[in-house]
Amino acid sequence: AQSVAQPEDQVNVAEGNPLTVKCTYSVSGNPYLFWYVQYPNRGLQFLLKYITGDNLVKGSYGFEAEFNKSQTSFHLKKPSALVSDSALYFCAVREAPGNTPLVFGKGTRLSVIA
């Protein structure tokens, strides 16, 4: 069965510093990986995805993520954090192509401090 782990419930970072939100996954086949962000009282917004190709994926709002097959990780990164990046971040995976459901991690709350 496919699964996702986000080992940190909370990440705190100072504004202007780089940020990393960690995600590891487990699938039996090739992974299809996603990051979503949830702002308070809002739905999930798509940030980026890895399907195939370059291991470094660039997404919305200056975020990027690096796919590492050997470590089964897909960490979310941003070179310089903004206070407005404070939100709940979800990593998700599926092991089949197409439109099958996503399996989500528990989420990591990012707090960027001015």
Place this chain on the structure above:
Amino acid sequence: DAGVIQSPRHEVTEMGQEVTLRCKPISGHDYLFWYRQTMMRGLELLIYFNNNVPIDDSGMPEDRFSAKMPNASFSTLKIQPSEPRDSAVYFCASSLIGQETQYFGPGTRLLVL
């Protein structure tokens, strides 16, 4: 594009009452998903449809929950009777065949007293 639309945004009801949540997917999307978000269990899939047909409802917690998609632009999730443990945020998402990304609605925050 208006995105995925859900109504109501908030619902407070008493135990035993029937609750109906509504979703309008993005126009042209073939797939529709219902997820539930709780503090304890995170985000979990309840059911999903392809071309209005339920594909997998194994996540529906029990017979009190039912979902329908009478046409391509509308779906409902019904809880009857509701219980306090059903309190959660319910999200609807849709996607287009051949594209990997699911787009989420703003969610319905349900509180059952």
